[in-house]
Amino acid sequence: MDYGIRTRSQLLAEGVPPGTIDDRCRRGVYVRVLPRTYSLGPPTALGRCAAVIEWLPGARLSHRTAAWLWNLLPEPDVIEATVPKAVSRKAPPWLRLYRRDLPDSALDRSADLPVVTPAQTLFDCVAVLPEAEADRLVDRTLGRVASRSAVLEICRGHGAPAMRRQLREAALKSVSEPERLFARALARRRLYLLPNHSVGPFVGDFVDESTRTIVEIDGWEFHSDRQTFRSDRRRQNWLQRRGWLVLRFAAHDVLNHMETCVDEVESVVRPRRCGPRLSHIERRIGRDIYRGGD
Structure with missing residues (x-):
């Protein structure tokens, strides 16, 4: 560790006389950063960090x-x-x-x-x-x-x-900012859904396997071309034929009307969940997905 930092005792040990230290400080050659601690030129942020450690050896940044x-x-x-x-x-x-x-x-x-x-x-x-x-x-x-x-x-x-x-x-697995904020809003209500989870050949933004519910957050930049529009329809049909309920929200609405969007998801998912299986699923998802493993 150096970063151009010296204590007064270090400068004296290097053969710099006391008067020279003071003179160099007056001329701006040395910059006094902390008591009896100097920078050999304008101090950088790393230099200030090093000066703190020299001044207080027991300190930890x-x-x-x-x-x-x-x-x-x-x-x-x-x-x-x-x-x-x-x-x-x-x-x-x-x-x-x-x-x-x-x-x-x-x-x-x-x-x-x-x-x-x-x-x-x-x-x-x-x-x-x-x-x-x-x-x-x-x-x-x-x-x-x-x-x-x-x-x-x-x-x-x-x-x-x-x-x-x-x-x-x-929210550890969110791809976009609206998804991250939505995941946190769900978690605040202890309503845990699997983020970015596979369903057949597709990946849902938020998936509840127990109720076969998928929540999609649609950003305009990702759904504005014709190919994406057609793919979304084929995907939706595939899921609906297999009994999945798909709830879709515009990213703009998620960012500006978060609680209303979460209310709608909760009103669908909570009644469809039932019995002891609910607590098992929510504990597993809350622990392993949202809280994150090592």
Whole structure:
């Protein structure tokens, strides 16, 4: 780890006299990033991260900064790091410190910098991001970069209602943004359907095998040419001849009238489901499909 960062003691060990350090700071050759910690030129975001670690060796980069280092979020304006509870420091405006004691299982490295694990990163980000941003991050990350079991293990040591809700409602297999939002709206009602599931030679956007119901979200860009129009009709006829009920919604209506669309699906699927088979199916789908396996 370098990134052009030196502490005062390191510069002195390299033979730079104290007066020269101060003079170079006045002339802008060195930039004082943190107390007794300097950048050998204008500091980059990675340089600021390295400076934090040099200033507070027990720190671990976390939250949105860790998400950036794991290539999950854009470069942040504010560097975030977690320090032990016993550490108390006044941070500059570009740095936010969280005081808590992390277990060894939460520690990792990225870009040769000490950082929390992807699972801890996801847990932390859900606590600080706006809800819609947290939803998108979880849907992109859970089961791919961070395993559900690792996140759940972190939840066991906390109340973590926001993260537990994310584990229940995550939409992990949606192809489009309307499908992702629709999957989450279904999950909020505990109405779990199989996303992007095969039925014969076709794939339905959302499938309920127990009631032989398929829900399709039609985006104009994918259904605007003649060939697609004809294929949709042949597909619909094939499914109906075999006893499947197909509910179709325009993506525009899903995005602008979500609850009305979900109401319609619920009014069809709930009455058609019955008995103990329902709980078995919903538990399986909710656990293995929406919540995501490792």
